[in-house]
Amino acid sequence: MVDHRSYKRQGIDKIPSVHLGPAASQMEKRGIRTDKGEVNRQIAADNKLLKEIKARITRLYNWSKAEAEKPEGQQPSMMDLWEAQQQLKRPDTRTGKIRALQESAALFNFLNANGIQSMQQLHEKIAGMNTRYYDLRREIVKAERRIAVLTERGEMWAQYNEYKAIHKQLARMKPEKRELFEQRHSRELILYDAADRYLKELKASGEELSPKEWRREIDLLTAQKQVDSIDMKAMREELKAVERLRKAADQLARQERDKPRDRGPER
Numbered sequence: 001m002v003d004h005r006s007y008k009r010q011g012i013d014k015i016p017s018v019h020l021g022p023a024a025s026q027m028e029k030r031g032i033r034t035d036k037g038e039v040n041r042q043i044a045a046d047n048k049l050l051k052e053i054k055a056r057i058t059r060l061y062n063w064s065k066a067e068a069e070k071p072e073g074q075q076p077s078m079m080d081l082w083e084a085q086q087q088l089k090r091p092d093t094r095t096g097k098i099r100a101l102q103e104s105a106a107l108f109n110f111l112n113a114n115g116i117q118s119m120q121q122l123h124e125k126i127a128g129m130n131t132r133y134y135d136l137r138r139e140i141v142k143a144e145r146r147i148a149v150l151t152e153r154g155e156m157w158a159q160y161n162e163y164k165a166i167h168k169q170l171a172r173m174k175p176e177k178r179e180l181f182e183q184r185h186s187r188e189l190i191l192y193d194a195a196d197r198y199l200k201e202l203k204a205s206g207e208e209l210s211p212k213e214w215r216r217e218i219d220l221l222t223a224q225k226q227v228d229s230i231d232m233k234a235m236r237e238e239l240k241a242v243e244r245l246r247k248a249a250d251q252l253a254r255q256e257r258d259k260p261r262d263r264g265p266e267r
Contacts, residue, residue, distance in 0.1 A: 015043045015144045039151050043144055049232060050137055056239045057130050063246055064123035075119045078111060081248045107241040126242065129235055136228050136235075143225040150214045150221075156198045157211045163192035 017040045027034050067075060116122050166188045173181050182189060203209055 015047055015141050017043050035151050035155060039144075039148055043148070046140055046144055046229070049229070049236075050140070053133060053232060053236050053239065054137075056236070056243070057126065057133055060239060060242050060246065061123075061126050061130055063249075064119065064126050064242075067249065068120045068123040070119075076249050076252055078117055078119075078122070078245075080252060081245045103241070103244060106237065107244055110238055110241045122242070122245070129238065133232075133235065136232050139228050140225055140232070143221045143228075147218055147221050147225075150218050153202065154211055154214050154218075156195045157209070157214075159191055160195035160199055163188045163195070167192045167196075 019036075027037075110116075114121075114125050116125055166185050170178065170181055170185070170189065199209060
């Protein structure tokens with residue numbers, strides 16, 4: 001069943017896209033990039049990143065938890081996993097060898113920097129990353145939603161000023177010429193009325209009409225969101241390193257299963 005409630009009411013931290021409106025939609029269709037279109041493109045990129053990292057961190061959290069709960073003698077050591085991941089792939093090309101060295105170095109740095117020597121410590125680190133993920137996601141979602149609101153305000157302010165002259169012309173028009181003028185400029189007058197109504201409602205709600213402040217806040221939010229996105233992407237690289245450990249653990253488990261069993265002397 002489709003739930004038509006807003007993402008926020010559903011408790012989902014997915015960032016909703018911005019309604020473009022007829023003017024921006026037509027411009028985007030003609031290949032002209034608009035402020036609202038740019039907001040939606042950034043929202044789509046943010047949602048994709050958040051979804052990807054959430055899926056990765058959930059898989060690794062569940063895996064490390066299951067491994068950490070095994071009896072101590074059945075848990076693979078970090079040294080065993082480190083050695084096993086070195087054997088996962090032996091590239092033949094120079095580029096492949098360089099990439100493999102970089103991946104091994106990234107994994108070593110991750111384990112060393114976090115003092116991870118056991119599966120329990122690895123699980124605790126991933127649990128901490130999970131908490132950090134939700135903190136970052138909350139800030140990114142909050143910033144994008146606020147940017148969307150401020151961008152719409154700025155667009156309505158620009159729309160109001162763009163068509164204000166047409167509205168003034170209509171007000172000065174003689175009664176016998178008004179109908180023809182309204183027909184010729186119906187689109188501009190509709191857009192002016194929509195913007196005028198929006199701004200009046202905004203002012204009535206107690207908000208100040210200050211486009212410079214809106215722009216300043218957008219810039220500050222965008223800068224902070226970029227910092228949070230950099231942190232999120234760094235987390236993604238750490239998760240990729242842990243994924244290589246998981247592949248190594250799977251390989252060790254397969255090797256253990258494939259070992260010939262000593263059935264003892266036949267009778």
